Amino acid sequence: MQVVHPICCGLDVHQARLTACLRHVNDAGQVTTEWREFGTLYSELLALSDWLVAQHCPIVAMESTGVYWKPIYHVLVGVVEVLVGNAREMRPRPGHKTDPADARWIAELLAHGLIRPSFVPPPETRALRDLTRTRVGLVQTRTQAKNRVQKVLEDSNIKLGSVVSDVFGKSGRQMLKALIEGERDAQKLASLALGRLRRKLPELALALTGQFTEHHGRLIALSLELIELLERQIAALDEQIRLLVEPLLPQIEQLDSIPGVDAIAARDILGEIGTDMSRFGSAARLASWAKVSPGNNASAGKRRQGRTGKGNRYLRRVLVQCAWAARKTATFLGRTFRRLEARLGGKRAAVAVGHKILVIVYHLLWQGTYYEEQRYADQRPKQEERDCKRAITALKRLGYDVTVKRIA
Numbered sequence: 001m002q003v004v005h006p007i008c009c010g011l012d013v014h015q016a017r018l019t020a021c022l023r024h025v026n027d028a029g030q031v032t033t034e035w036r037e038f039g040t041l042y043s044e045l046l047a048l049s050d051w052l053v054a055q056h057c058p059i060v061a062m063e064s065t066g067v068y069w070k071p072i073y074h075v076l077v078g079v080v081e082v083l084v085g086n087a088r089e090m091r092p093r094p095g096h097k098t099d100p101a102d103a104r105w106i107a108e109l110l111a112h113g114l115i116r117p118s119f120v121p122p123p124e125t126r127a128l129r130d131l132t133r134t135r136v137g138l139v140q141t142r143t144q145a146k147n148r149v150q151k152v153l154e155d156s157n158i159k160l161g162s163v164v165s166d167v168f169g170k171s172g173r174q175m176l177k178a179l180i181e182g183e184r185d186a187q188k189l190a191s192l193a194l195g196r197l198r199r200k201l202p203e204l205a206l207a208l209t210g211q212f213t214e215h216h217g218r219l220i221a222l223s224l225e226l227i228e229l230l231e232r233q234i235a236a237l238d239e240q241i242r243l244l245v246e247p248l249l250p251q252i253e254q255l256d257s258i259p260g261v262d263a264i265a266a267r268d269i270l271g272e273i274g275t276d277m278s279r280f281g282s283a284a285r286l287a288s289w290a291k292v293s294p295g296n297n298a299s300a301g302k303r304r305q306g307r308t309g310k311g312n313r314y315l316r317r318v319l320v321q322c323a324w325a326a327r328k329t330a331t332f333l334g335r336t337f338r339r340l341e342a343r344l345g346g347k348r349a350a351v352a353v354g355h356k357i358l359v360i361v362y363h364l365l366w367q368g369t370y371y372e373e374q375r376y377a378d379q380r381p382k383q384e385e386r387d388c389k390r391a392i393t394a395l396k397r398l399g400y401d402v403t404v405k406r407i408a
Contacts, residue, residue, distance in 0.1 A: 004113035009052060010106030011062035012099045013069055016040055018062075020048065021103035022055055023111055033107070035100050040068070045075040052080055061110040063087040064118055073120065083110065083117040090115065119289060121274045128244050128271040133314055135237045136268075142230040145223045149176070152219045157210030163203045168227070171197050175208065176224065180217040241267065251275050254364045257371040258357060259333050260326025265318050272315040275365055283362040290315050292355040308351060319354030326353060332376035333357065335383065 006025040011018055022034045034055075038048045052060065060076060061083040062069055069084055076082050085106075092105040109115050121129065146168060150161055158179075164172050174192040183189055190204035197204070245252065245267055255266035273286065280286040287293040291311025326333040327341070333353055340349035364371065388404060395402045 001112050003111055005059055005111050007055070007057050008107055008110045009055075009057050009060040010103045010108070010110055011060055011072065012103040012106065013062050013065050013072060014040075014099075015068055017099075018048075018072065019099040019103040020051075020060075021100065021107045022052075022057060023104075023107040024055075025111070033104060035103065040071060042071070042075070045072060048072075049075055049079050052076070059083065059110065061085055061106050061115050063090055063106070083115055084120055085109075085115040086118060119273075119279060122276075124244075125271065125274040128241070128248075128267075129314075131237055131241050131244065132268050132271040135234060135241070136314065136317075138230050138234050138237065142227055142234070145226045145230070149220050149223045149227075152216050152223075156212040156216045158212055159207040159210075160204075163200055163207045164197065170194055173224075176220060179212055180221045180224075182214075182217070184212065245270075248275065251365060254368070254370055255361055258322070258326075258360055258364070259329045259331040259371070259373075260322040260324075261357065262325075265322050268318045269315065269361060272312055272318075273361075277362055277366040280362070283359040286362050287355055287358050290319075290358060292316060292319060292351060292358055315358075316351075316354070319357055320350045322357050323350040323353035326357070331373055339383070339387075 003025055008023050010021045010023070012021075016039065018038050018040060020036045020038065022036070024032045024034075026032070036048075036051060038044045057080060059081040062072065062085070064084045064087060073082055073084060090106060090109060092102055095101075106115075150167065153160055153167075160172065160175065161167050166172060167176075171192060171194045174194075175189050178189055178192060186205045186208040189208045190201050193201065193204055248267075248270055251270055252263055252266045255261050255269060256263050261269075273280075273290075277286070280289065284293065289311065291309040292315075294308065323333070323337060324346075327337040327349075328334065333356060336356065337349050337353045340352050344352070360371065363369075392402050392404065
């Protein structure tokens with residue numbers, strides 16, 4: 001097998017230690033290997049960097065093991081070329097598994113060009129990604145706290161959520177605060193309603209009549225305190241994200257033109273894939289990296305069910321949300337969702353339409369253009385013809401003789 005990198009290094013990375021295997025091929029084709037062990041403290045990583053430079057090693061490779069690869073990558077990326085590979089694709093051969101053997105196997109794969117590098121975004125994209133992912137976690141925690149409040153209210157026979165659309169709106173919070181402070185009169189609690197909610201005073205009085213105790217009040221007070229803290233943190237994160245995405249406003253406007261994609265979703269998508277589409281090479285490779293494209297599972301001329309793999313769950317989440325939003329529109333994406341939903345179900349249709357949205361995102365960022373619905377207009381007559389044939393077939397199966405005539 002052809003040797004691509006005569007001098008290279010494989011790193012087997014752990015939390016506190018790493019094993020480096022330097023592989024060198026001389027002009028006669030003889031292979032020599034040298035092992036070194038280093039710690040993962042910053043000073044020891046600098047010693048690793050100096051050793052690689054002294055050995056004239058231009059490239060290293062390691063597995064993407066959790067977050068342990070990140071400090072090593074940050075130290076070495078400016079000194080040598082660093083490849084971060086998928087651990088599943090770099091499994092060693094069966095046999096005795098040791099750290100030196102793993103490092104040597106990684107060096108062997110790297111020497112023959114058999115490691116496919118993972119996508120590592122540039123620093124500014126990584127910063128945006130950290131902020132948007134942290135925001136997602138805070139929003140999920142806030143939702144859990146709100147659900148705990150709803151659970152306590154149900155436990156105390158308070159049916160506020162059955163009358164008020166938003167229990168945590170201005171009116172709902174005033175009622176919750178009064179309950180915590182000891183107010184039990186349903187009429188007084190209902191009188192705290194504001195705006196159009198005052199039209200439901202009788203229903204509110206009935207919903208606020210229950211068995212609310214001081215114990216329930218303590219539980220709700222803890223959850224409300226957490227919700228208020230999370231809301232302040234989310235607001236602070238939103239301000240940091242706003243400052244960080246100012247250079248990306250043109251790209252956000254491009255993605256915002258896609259049906260179902262708003263400014264927040266566009267910001268989250270850019271935080272995961274960046275703006276440089278040349279790193280992926282094609283829309284198909286981007287979709288494959290995100291694991292939203294159909295799996296390729298064929299053997300002996302038969303194509304079996306190809307499930308999507310486990311990829312970037314943050315990107316997948318926002319794409320599926322955009323697909324459900326596009327379902328309500330009278331656009332190409334909306335029609336595609338409804339057509340697939342009838343045959344495959346909503347969840348599979350959402351993943352399929354999310355795949356199409358990601359492909360559109362790639363082309364918009366690559367070409368620097370905006371979404372144009374007219375591009376898909378030529379597909380609508382063909383789809384209408386297929387829908388018509390499908391409807392006629394269904395009616396004939398039920399025993400009807402149908403004649404179709406288009407209305408002028």
